[in-house]
Amino acid sequence: MTVPIHLRHDETFVLNLGPQHPATHGVLRVKLTMDGEYIVKAEPVLGYIHRMHEKLAEAGTFAQFMPNTARMDYLHALAFNHGWALVVEKAAGIEVPERAEYIRVITVELNRIASHLLWWAAFLLDLGGFTPLLYAFDDREKVIDLLERVTGSRLTYCYMRFGGVYNDIDDEFIAGTRDFIKRLRGRMPSLYHDLVTHNIILIKRIKDIGIITPEQCRRYGATGPVARGSGINYDVRKNEPYSVYPEFDFDVPVFDECDSMARYMVRMHEMEQSLRIIEQALDKLPDGPVMGKAPKVLKPEAGYYYSAVETARGSLGHRLICDGGKNPYKLKLRSPTFSNLSLYGEVAEGMLLADALAFMGSLDLVIPEIDR
């Protein structure tokens, strides 16, 4: 005998998602108040991989903090290297040789492609597609091998120095990078777009899901592909140019649909733009040293300093306060996904649980970078 079930909408239950959950890609926990399959309230709970990097920064010298920068966003670690190098160079007035600036741009952009490829793979894995992961990791492996050649590490790079980079690039790296550009451009239309982007299953899953309005982006301080998928034309590389970015001709992909598909498209187009930047940088690569003159012991003038860089996830800020001593007096890390995730609760309200997970994937979260 079957007993009919009466749904009561005044009855909600709490569903705990994470901190160990395959869809959160790391130790993120979300406390969900559910009405059946619908989310009434979503509350992210952070801090499961908090390591207090800001205190560690105060405990050591400026140079000693460089390895820590790679341990936040481990997918785009070179951008974190770059941001830290920039703010200290600003404070201490250190000049960087032109060749080093070009090498920084080439490696940071390669790393951005690797990061987007991994996001793409993991996002589609969340949505139930396994094959794309194999393609993306095949390509990502090439990038990681190239970066390993010059930096010595595969993921947690400590490649940049105040005044340049640690190691010069060689002909083999340049040839390998050119091969990679050709390879990814060849594979992009058939393997990435035909198989996945134009796939009706993907479109049904993420189109019109997770609408973030431009006003929400501004109120919550969302940046990067999340903002650019909501029609906001903001990219630190263009709006607040640093390094040698103004010398390259590239576009900032902006999509107005505000949904998960728009954020997907932004990242796919960004990879192509990164390839353009790398190609131009290789063509124009000047000769010369890769390290400028920098004092062994840094004692920047007391004051307030800020640097921003565009990571794969958005605008990364370093707010540095110096008191004239050998150690940073205070360092605040403004990590992009911390702000990007803060709008999750508002947007996920009223969503189906399955959609909310697809939406979460489209935010490209890296938990160690949120928790710092």
Next chain:
Amino acid sequence: MNMLEKTQAALAELFPQAEAGEGATEAAARQPGVLRTDPARHGSHLDVLCGPDQVVAVARIMDREGYFLEAVSGVDWLEKQQLEIIYDYNRLGGEHCRVMVRTQVPRSEAVVPTVSAVFPAADWHERETYDFYGVHFQDHPNLIRILLPEDADFHPLLKDFTP
């Protein structure tokens, strides 16, 4: 009038007594007011020092001018027995202009009104500042630990903190 001048004029209305001046950020004691700084050296265009009771008024002006709140951070000036709270404002596209707003409160009574009603972005950033420095943000809707364990009874970024 460009964005920088417009913002400077709007913020200067909050400080009728202050004299208009230009120059680099000085760590020495300075009067509340708006100061221009060199973005190539300091990263921000304006350095605003305001009283704790003015942070919400500043936030309203920044909201009206179309800025977004990038970060909230604390600084412990142990020697002066003061805690400083820094709000970094920036613009999402268009003309670039970064504004650093600072306010100082005594260490013994660290209370600042919340700006989370104006910018929801401040919600998490203020919770983090409370977590690390013990700054109490008045009228914050949910001022609980965010990165540290919920039962933590310390504020680790205070300079006199010993584990």
